[in-house]
Amino acid sequence: MATVTYDHVTKRFESVVAVNDFNLEIPDKEFLVLVGPSGCGKSTALRLLAGLEEITEGNIYIGDRLVNRVAAKDRDIAMVFQSYALYPHMSVHDNMAFGLSLRKTPKEEIQQRVHEAAQILGIEELLRRKPRQLSGGQRQRVALGRAIVRDPAVFLLDEPLSNLDAKLRVQTRAELSKLHQRLGTTFIYVTHDQVEAMTMATRIAVMKDGLLQQVGAPQELYDRPHNVFVAGFIGSPAMNFFQAIVKGPRGKMHLDIGSFRVPVSVSRVNDLLPYLGKEVIFGIRPENICDPECQPPSTEAAPVTAMVDVTEVMGSEVFLHLVADGKPFLARVDPRTTARPGQEIRVEFDMARLHAFDPTTEQAIGLGEKR
Amino acid sequence: MARRNPSTAAVTAAPLTLALRTGRRLAGRMPLHLALIGLMVLWSIPTIALLVSSFREATAIASSGWWNAIKEPLDLTVDNYQRVLEKQGMARAFFNSVIITVPSTVLVILVAAWAAYAFAWMKFPARNVLFLLMVALLVVPVQMTLIPVLRLYTDVTVDAELPILGGRIFGTSSFVGMWMAHTAYGLPFAIYLLRNFFGSLPRDLFESAYLDGASDLRVFFRIVLPLSMPAISALAIFQFLWVWNDLLVALILLGDPSLAPMTLKISNLVSSFGTNYQVLTAAAFISMALPLVIFFALQRYFVQGILAGAVKG
Numbered sequence: 238m239a240t241v242t243y244d245h246v247t248k249r250f251e252s253v254v255a256v257n258d259f260n261l262e263i264p265d266k267e268f269l270v271l272v273g274p275s276g277c278g279k280s281t282a283l284r285l286l287a288g289l290e291e292i293t294e295g296n297i298y299i300g301d302r303l304v305n306r307v308a309a310k311d312r313d314i315a316m317v318f319q320s321y322a323l324y325p326h327m328s329v330h331d332n333m334a335f336g337l338s339l340r341k342t343p344k345e346e347i348q349q350r351v352h353e354a355a356q357i358l359g360i361e362e363l364l365r366r367k368p369r370q371l372s373g374g375q376r377q378r379v380a381l382g383r384a385i386v387r388d389p390a391v392f393l394l395d396e397p398l399s400n401l402d403a404k405l406r407v408q409t410r411a412e413l414s415k416l417h418q419r420l421g422t423t424f425i426y427v428t429h430d431q432v433e434a435m436t437m438a439t440r441i442a443v444m445k446d447g448l449l450q451q452v453g454a455p456q457e458l459y460d461r462p463h464n465v466f467v468a469g470f471i472g473s474p475a476m477n478f479f480q481a482i483v484k485g486p487r488g489k490m491h492l493d494i495g496s497f498r499v500p501v502s503v504s505r506v507n508d509l510l511p512y513l514g515k516e517v518i519f520g521i522r523p524e525n526i527c528d529p530e531c532q533p534p535s536t537e538a539a540p541v542t543a544m545v546d547v548t549e550v551m552g553s554e555v556f557l558h559l560v561a562d563g564k565p566f567l568a569r570v571d572p573r574t575t576a577r578p579g580q581e582i583r584v585e586f587d588m589a590r591l592h593a594f595d596p597t598t599e600q601a602i603g604l605g606e607k608r
Numbered sequence: 609m610a611r612r613n614p615s616t617a618a619v620t621a622a623p624l625t626l627a628l629r630t631g632r633r634l635a636g637r638m639p640l641h642l643a644l645i646g647l648m649v650l651w652s653i654p655t656i657a658l659l660v661s662s663f664r665e666a667t668a669i670a671s672s673g674w675w676n677a678i679k680e681p682l683d684l685t686v687d688n689y690q691r692v693l694e695k696q697g698m699a700r701a702f703f704n705s706v707i708i709t710v711p712s713t714v715l716v717i718l719v720a721a722w723a724a725y726a727f728a729w730m731k732f733p734a735r736n737v738l739f740l741l742m743v744a745l746l747v748v749p750v751q752m753t754l755i756p757v758l759r760l761y762t763d764v765t766v767d768a769e770l771p772i773l774g775g776r777i778f779g780t781s782s783f784v785g786m787w788m789a790h791t792a793y794g795l796p797f798a799i800y801l802l803r804n805f806f807g808s809l810p811r812d813l814f815e816s817a818y819l820d821g822a823s824d825l826r827v828f829f830r831i832v833l834p835l836s837m838p839a840i841s842a843l844a845i846f847q848f849l850w851v852w853n854d855l856l857v858a859l860i861l862l863g864d865p866s867l868a869p870m871t872l873k874i875s876n877l878v879s880s881f882g883t884n885y886q887v888l889t890a891a892a893f894i895s896m897a898l899p900l901v902i903f904f905a906l907q908r909y910f911v912q913g914i915l916a917g918a919v920k921g
Contacts (some may be wrong), residue, residue: 246787289815322812326834335830336820387639 239300239313239390239423240265240539241286246295248281255281257447258297263440268417269423272434273444273470279427282444283393286425288312299390315384316393319400321376323368323383329355330364340444347386354385359420371550374405383554385420394426398433410436431471435459438576443467465599468592472555474523476592477566481519483512492519496562499539508603517602520592523556526568528576529585538585545580559584655896662688662889669885688890692877698891700866701873705895707783708858708869709851712790716847717840719791720798725828727799728806731813740804745796753793755862761785761861781864789861790851798843805839806832841909849899870895 241263243465248256256278259568263269271279284290287298288309290376304312315336323332330351337347355361358378368376377397384392394413398406414437417424428434434441443450443458443466451463455471462468468476481492483501490501490509499519501509509517529538543566550572557568557576568584576582593602636873660674663684668677677684692698701875727739758780765779776782809832815826833840855871862868874891877884 287815287819289818309815309818314819316816316819319818320810320812322810322816324813324817324831335817335822339821339826383816383820576739 240298241391241423241425242296242298243254243282243286244296244298245280246285246297247293248278248285249293253491254447256285259447259449261442261449261452263423263425265423266421268414268426268437268439270428270434270438270441272428272431272441273450274429277444278443278447279429281447281523283316283395283425283427285287286312286391287314287316287393289462297346300499315389315391316395317380317397319396321368321380321397321400321559321585323379324371324501327367328364329360329366329368329371329379331384332368332379333364333386336383336387350386350388351382354382357385357416357576358382373401374409377401377409381416385416389422391423391425392420393426396428397426398428399430406433409451413437430475435471441471443470445470446583458523461594461601463601463604463606465594468520468594468601472522474567474569475592476520476522477520477526479521479564479566480516480596482516483509483514488523490518494519494562494564497541499541499586499588499591500537502591503589504589505593509567510597512593512602516596518594518596518599520594521566521586521590522592523567523569525587525590526570526584528557528568528570528574529583530575531571531573535587535589539588540583540585542581542583543584545576545578547578557584559580623763658889658896659883660892662745662834662893664886666884666886669889687885689894692887692890692894695876696873696887696891698870698873698894701868701870702894702898704867705852705871706868706898708786709848711783711787712794712846712851713847715787715791716794716798717844720795720802720843721833721836721840722828723795723799724802724806725824725832729827730824739799743800744795746800749888750793750856757789758860776864780861781867783867784856785861789857793857794847794850798847801843801913802836802839807834809835838909841906845903845906845909848902852895852899 241261243261244258246256247254250383259278259282261269268354273279273281281290285292286299286304286379288307288549292305298379299314324335327335333351333354335345339352342350345591351364352361355364358374358381360378360382361553363371363375363379368379373377380397397413398409401502410433413424413426417437426433426437438455440452441455441458442452451458451467458467458471462471462476466479469478479494481494482491484493484498485491487506487510490506491498492501527534527538529540532537538544541561543561545557546560546565549556549558553572555570555572555574555576557570557574559566559568559582570576570584594600595602640796646861657674661669663673663686664677665683665685668683710838721740727735727742761778761780765782766777767779768777770777776785778784778788813826813831813835817831822830852869853871854869855875858869858872859875861871874895876887877888877891
């Protein structure tokens with residue numbers, strides 16, 4: 238059990254900066270998810286902590302101990318790899334016992350720990366099998382079991398679900414959350430899938446191009462993204478963005494998007510005042526655009542007329558791919574909608590949920606204030 | 609048919625019975641199988657001829673072709689083998705061959721596996737340059753090195769009376785000298801083959817083992833060696849055959865006829881018994897026997913090992 242601290246950590250591979258001045262403190266027992274697109278440095282950040290890569294600059298602490306020069310095996314961590322990395326010539330039991338036997342743990346204790354872990358994961362009947370005789374899901378459990386028996390201070394998980402099919406992934410997600418609660422250990426989990434991040438994390442750290450973009454609780458990241466990247470990355474389907482110009486007197490401030498304009502919510506007028514007459518990036522999530530025919534309008538609904546390009550029926554909802562003035566955007570509406578491709582329909586933007594970003598810095602406008 | 613879309617084609621194909629489909633597949637492969645069988649027979653004929661001739665009388669060999677033995681199976685004899693083993697000293701030569709070949713094979717595997725592991729998975733300065741130099745040695749012909757090695761051996765001859773190994777520990781006419789020479793000649797290819805195989809093992813396995821607390825030594829013995837048995841077996845067969853069949857190195861470095869391996873002995877038989885085919889055929893077949901046994905025992909690994917590293921994963 239331990240706190241993990243990244244203190245101004247940088248990792249360079251020759252001229253490429255994989256992790257850039259990374260600062261993060263992960264409290265004990267937290268389930269932190271590092272998320273970002275491929276090549277954003279999230280796996281490298283994890284491998285630096287594991288001791289599989291050397292730090293170029295900065296310090297990493299596990300608890301109070303500086304671990305920069307500590308060998309991987311002495312860091313009291315266990316890692317679950319994307320490929321599971323099970324030893325193919327050893328039985329499940331031996332795979333799980335390998336680390337303990339190398340640490341000269343007494344045989345009875347090894348037996349006890351392996352059986353306990355197998356029981357937690359429901360793989361007791363598989364202990365004699367070889368990895369090739371297991372399904373993907375079972376292999377994944379064995380990899381987890383191998384980490385559990387070590388009873389480490391920190392669990393590192395590098396995209397452990399990406400080789401599972403969709404259904405198993407959903408199931409394993411819940412099991413991992415339960416496991417975290419049961420073990421009460423710090424979990425650091427790397428994924429490119431924002432759904433995994435949202436569903437399991439205590440806190441999410443979003444990375445892009447080696448830089449930490451934002452850290453926070455899942456709902457906080459969803460409600461108050463700090464920049465355009467986080468806004469677009471968290472939430473599925475992704476947020477819609479429009480280039481807009483802030484216009485109008487203070488009392489009737491609105492965003493001019495070309496062929497249509499939407500009023501600025503009263504609560505956001507002060508934030509946008511410095512941008513009067515200037516361009517901003519206006520963002521709205523698909524779920525904040527509704528079809529007024531089948532949903533009650535919000536108090537700050539702004540009507541917009543758009544052409545339906547494609548409809549995607551999900552059962553519980555319908556995704557409408559809309560085009561207004563040549564600008565495509567997506568609405569997530571009630572399944573009772575009558576909208577069909579080729580039709581012109583009226584949708585409503587819930588302006589109370591407006592997001593605005595500076596077009597040069599791409600940072601959110603009016604951060605820190607209540608929205 | 610051409611205008612049908614794939615789904616309708618699939619529907620028509622569905623009622624075809626499994627037997628019919630299997631039959632079609634076999635028929636499609638027939639030319640390939642025939643060609644393979646033909647080649648196999650062609651390649652085996654000399655060996656079969658050698659085997660049959662080695663059991664025939666000298667007069668029979670001189671008067672008729674080996675295939676006549678099939679008509680007169682009762683005329684076959686083991687005299688040739690008796691004569692070669694007892695009178696020509698082939699038994700001692702067989703023993704010498706084993707003494708030279710086994711350590712030369714074991715040494716190559718031991719040294720090459722260590723070196724290959726280091727080249728594949730350990731970080732040290734000039735690793736790639738050293739590996740490149742090692743691979744470059746593959747193009748140096750053995751013949752070029754014989755004179756320098758011979759001069760070196762005559763300069764550093766160490767004499768001592770030892771059982772089995774003869775009167776010399778090192779230098780020309782010593783088994784140790786032969787082991788060193790064969791090991792050195794075999795290493796570049798062995799390291800190259802094993803490094804490529806070790807290098808194709810997934811990195812995650814090594815990292816997982818390091819995190820589990822394994823040292824390089826443990827990783828080598830507990831992970832790399834068990835997973836590399838196909839490559840190591842293939843290398844063992846290659847190296848064994850090269851050393852077993854070697855005439856050149858033995859001819860140059862072994863002066864003492866009592867230490868001569870079978871290849872050297874047979875070549876001497878050729879010059880002294882130029883026309884005595886029956887003795888030569890028996891001797892040749894004795895020299896083939898052990899490699900054949902080893903090949904058939906390890907052939908499964910051999911085939912796997914040739915493909916070693918060809919496809920990753």
